C-alpha cells in the first residue's frame with residue numbers, strides 16, 4: 001500500500017503543475033488570439049493524461065483500501081477522516097476530472113481559435129479548483145502529508 005499511497009501522494013504535484021501550465025497556456029492563447037497548434041494540444045492532453053493516471057491510482061487505493069480509510073458503515077461516516085476519503089475526496093476528484101475531460105473533448109470540436117483556448121481555460125480552471133479543494137492538505141488534519 002505504501003508504494004500506491006506514495007505514488008498517489010507525490011503525483012498530486014505533477015498533476016497540479018501540468019494543470020497550471022495548461023491553464024496558463026490556454027489563457028495566453030485565448031487573450032492573444034493565437035492559432036491553436038499541435039504543441040498547445042500536447043500540453044492540454046498531457047495534463048489530462050496525468051489526471052487520469054492519478055484517478056486510476058486513486059481507484060486502486062480506494063478498492064484495496066489497505067490504509068483502512070474507506071468504510072461505509074453509518075458509524076464510521078461520523079468520523080471526519082473516514083468520511084473524507086470514502087466520500088468527499090473521491091467524489092470531488094472524479095467530478096474535477098470529468099469536467100477536465102469534457103472540456104478537452106469539447107475543445108477538440110471547436111475550430112475557432114480563441115473559443116477553443118477559452119474552453120480549455122475555463123474547464124481546466126474549474127477542475128483545478130475542485131482538485132485543490134479535495135486534496136487532504138496537512139493543515140486540514142486528515143492525517144496526510146505534503147508528499
Ligand code: HEM
Nearest residue numbers: 009012054055058059061062067069085090093094144145
Ligand atoms: C487529481 C486527483 C487526485 C489527487 C490530486 C489526489 C490526492 C491525494 C492525496 C494528496 C492523498 C493523501 C496521501 C497521503 O496520505 O499523503 C490521497 C489519498 C487518497 N486518495 Fe486521492 N487524489 C486524487 C484522486 C482520487 C480518486 C479519484 C480516488 C478514488 C476514487 C482517490 C482515493 C484516495 C484514497 C482512498 C486515499 C487514501 C489512501 C490511504 O492513505 O489509505 N483519490 N489522494
